[in-house]
Amino acid sequence: DAKTTQPTSMDCAEGRAANLPCNHSTISGNEYVYWYRQIHSQGPQYIIHGLKNNETNEMASLIITEDRKSSTLILPHATLRDTAVYYCIVEGSNYKLTFGKGTLLTVNP
Amino acid sequence: GAGVSQTPSNKVTEKGKYVELRCDPISGHTALYWYRQSLGQGPEFLIYFQGTGAADDSGLPNDRFFAVRPEGSVSTLKIQRTERGDSAVYLCASSLTRTINTGELFFGEGSRLTVL
Numbered sequence: 001d002a003k004t005t006q007p008t009s010m011d012c013a014e015g016r017a018a019n020l021p022c023n024h025s026t027i028s029g030n031e032y033v034y035w036y037r038q039i040h041s042q043g044p045q046y047i048i049h050g051l052k053n054n055e056t057n058e059m060a061s062l063i064i065t066e067d068r069k070s071s072t073l074i075l076p077h078a079t080l081r082d083t084a085v086y087y088c089i090v091e092g093s094n095y096k097l098t099f100g101k102g103t104l105l106t107v108n109p
Numbered sequence: 110g111a112g113v114s115q116t117p118s119n120k121v122t123e124k125g126k127y128v129e130l131r132c133d134p135i136s137g138h139t140a141l142y143w144y145r146q147s148l149g150q151g152p153e154f155l156i157y158f159q160g161t162g163a164a165d166d167s168g169l170p171n172d173r174f175f176a177v178r179p180e181g182s183v184s185t186l187k188i189q190r191t192e193r194g195d196s197a198v199y200l201c202a203s204s205l206t207r208t209i210n211t212g213e214l215f216f217g218e219g220s221r222l223t224v225l
Contacts, residue, residue: 043202
């Protein structure tokens, strides 16, 4: 599976949009981009995934560049409860997700 | 609730002892995963079941680790002759079906294992 690069940490003000970047320059054509988050002392929680097109659900939006070498997860109105480690994962056809260290997003009041 | 249930939530044992960790997946989920997470790290893949069979056990660190899912539902992760380095949170996840990709994994809260 393609390796991902994410910033170690980010801060965001409550009520503002949080934009979390992810680089996956070695992604191949059949690999999906997944985002999970992990709030302290809990199991990871699925957020969203996509292949080529931008995706939106009730939690977030996923913007994938046209060359698919990077993506951005957008939380449109961050709340204090969104403070968590966010993992960007590229998954191919081997049915397992390989987690990196992720980005610690801290939402400040 | 109807989520993934893991027991025990905490387990403290002594070096050299045998440990079993249990996972009850969401009803009807055919795929089941075990991960382990050390402090400050992301979850590390251990094993993946599709139904009763282990489809991929490439993440098991050595032969002290073994997992079963005899009826395609509940799974047990077994660790023999525990070592201090086995201390971690062991996470279980399940998903509805095997499609062209992993799909949405539903994780449990984890079992925290401490080996003294």
